[in-house]
Structure formats: C-alpha cells, structure tokens
Amino acid sequence: MELPSKINLSSPILDFVLYLIVLFLFPFGLIFSLYYPNVILEQGLAHRIFYFHVSVAWVALYSPILSSFFGILYLFSKKQVFDTLGFSMNKMAMLFSLFVLISGPIWAGSAWGTYWDWSDARLQSFFVLLLCLFAYFIFRSQYRDYHKRSLYSAVLSIFCALNSLLTWGAIRWIDNPGNHPGSVLGKGGMDPDMKTAFWINILSYHFLFFLLFILVYRNDSIMEKLVQIRETVED
C-alpha cells in the first residue's frame, strides 16, 4: 500500500475562526440563558436547563442522520474517508445523547417530580437511540475484517438514523401519555425573551458540535493512518 509522504489534517484559518467563535459565543449563550429570559414560575430556576437540554438534543438527533448520510456515501464509493467521518459523527451523537439523558432527568426531577417517566415515548425512544449507538461501538470494536467492518458500520448507522427519526417523531406521531412537552417550535412558540436565548444557545451548541466533530475526526483520521502504516510495515 502506498502511503502519502505528508498528511495534511488541519486547516489553520478554519481552526482559528472556529475557536474564536466558540470561545465567545458559547460562554455568552450560557450566561445569557441564565440571566436574560424570565423564569417560568411553575418550574423555578430549573427551567433554565431547557436552553442546554433542547440545544444538545437537536444535535444528538441529527448527528446519526448525518452519520447515515456518510454511511450511504461509503456504500456507494467504498472510500475509507466516509467510514471515518461516519464513525466520528456517531461519537458526537453518543456524546450529545448522553448530555440529553443526563440533563433531561435533572429537569424532569424538578418539573415533573420524577426523574424518569416510563410511559413517555420520547424518553424511551431516546434511550433506545443511545442503546443503538452503544451497539454500533461494541460492534466496531469486535470486528476484525477492516472492509466488512466499514460496510456493516454504514448499515448500522442507517439503523441508528431510523431510530433518531423515530425519536424525533415520538412526540408528533405517537399518542403520548407521558409528561414530555411537544415541539418547542409548535403551538405558538415561546415568549420573545425565551426565543432569543433559545436561538443563541442553539447556534452556540452547533458551533461547539462542529468544532468537536472536527477535532474527533482528525483524531480518528490519525488513528486510521496509524493502522495503515502498521499494516504496510507488517506486509
């Protein structure tokens, strides 16, 4: 196997701009959501976790869909880069799903009086999504054949994306006897102060996600190259 003499993984200008945006926007969004919007009286201060919870949930829900997109590209092209991109994207999905499942019960404990509602379709489907992602990583860690691992991972990513779509639809398509509220964008939306804080946080978590994704992808690419070098040396 031919190995490139030089590997270029970073892009200084993009890195600088991204770091700068996240450095200012992320703390600003956080502080803004803590002090600017009015407190919802029934929930008290605990409702402020909403700006974190919903923002990370958005990212957690569409990361598997992006990963499945890379999976489909891999299935058509068989290019390793798409497998690595999908793998990194699923890592992000896992991380942000964990954030959702940690922040959700904290909020629920205060708002509903219980940390977990077993009758709620959205909660169960999110948990299933996390299980799917766990299965994906366990599978990848167990498979030895390089090419087949990528191929099957692409298919598993598609399954994870389906679960993600079901999670998105769980508060829309299923009769939900649980406590989870409906879509935040529906039913007339939010008060203007909440809306401002909400969109700033959505933006800041998206930039954070993008930055983390680039870093994770670079790390995975380096590991990939390391495996290639090892295989070439062994050959």
Added chain:
Amino acid sequence: MIKSLLLKELRLLGKAKNGILSLLSLMFAFLFIFHYSLEKSMKLDVVSLIGLKWATIFLLSFVLIGQITYEERESGAYRVSALFVPPYLEYITKSIVVFIGLVIIEIIMNALLFVFFESMRSENVPLYQHVLFLLPGSLSISFLGVTLSEMSFGTRLKEILLPVLLIPLSIPVLLVGMEAERKLFIYNMVSIPYLVVLLSFSVLYLAIGILLREIAPED
C-alpha cells in the same frame, strides 16, 4: 429453486430438534414462572401480558436465529450453497424459515397465554386478532435478525453480539406492536396505521438485508 432452498432450510431447522425443544421448554418455563409467581396472587392486566408476550417472542427470536444461521456457517455448508444460489435468495429463504419457526412458536405461546392468564381470554377479541400484529412484527424481526446474524458472524463474540445488536434495533418494532395490541385489547380497535408501520419495517429490513447480501464480500 426456491422450493428446494426452503426445504433445505426446513431440514436445517429440523436437524436442530433439540434446539427447538429447548426453545419450547424455555417459552413454557418463562410463562409458567410468571403464572406461578404473579397470576396466582394477583391477576395480571392485559398491558403487562402484551409486554410479556412480545418480550418472550423477542427472546426466542434471537435463540432461533442464532441456531439456524450459525450452524450452517460454522459447518461450511453456507459456502457450498453460495456457489449455486444467488445471495438474496438465500437470505430471503432463511428469513422465511425463521418467520415460520416464530409463527409456530407464537401459536403455541398464545394457546399457553390463554390457559395461564385470565386477562387474555377476552371475548371481544377474536382469536385470529391475537396474532394479527405479531405476524408482521415477527416478519420484521426475522429479516432484521438474519441480517444481524450475518453481520455478527465475523466477530469474536457473535453469540453475545447478536442480541446486543438485535435489542436496540428491534425495539421500534416491539413498541409499535405493543401499542397496537394495547389498542386492540383495551379499545377493541384494529389499528391499520400500526399494521402499515409494522409492514413497512418488514419491507425496510428486507431491502437492507438484500442490499447487504449483494454488496458484502464473502469471507
């Protein structure tokens, strides 16, 4: 060709007589434990029983799928069949035989549920409706399970990995199936949209399974 393939798969299933017997014993033991420990002291409600029914089917499905797929692959017979049979056909027949196995188990299981649990003896629900949602649900699990068994075959812990993959990926099927049965038993309502969703799952898993068989390189 399809007929001889089906016969081959059925013979494979028949060869595993001890396995099938152990499946039936497992199911009987599972239901009996619930009957003896719970139903005798308090009547189990219909929603709990629907959950028990689907959980049993799920549990038995991966035992059956593992049994029917791994044995052939381990003996090397799979490679011989692959020389003469298109991969997609092999996949479909295997899934259909798993489905037939599951249907037989479901019929026996429903009879046992009828005997063991009072809430299942609802006069408002005709007998055939007891398996109305189980059939498309089992079809989905069969297509998905056979695909996953092939994926897990190349791993070091295939017996463990099959349920690890099957649990999260089949939960949507189980949730939809249980919700449909809940509506059937409580409101006496046959929910066509849920039936369509379950059939759509089957078609989707079938399509993914065929696609994977066609593009995956052989060992």
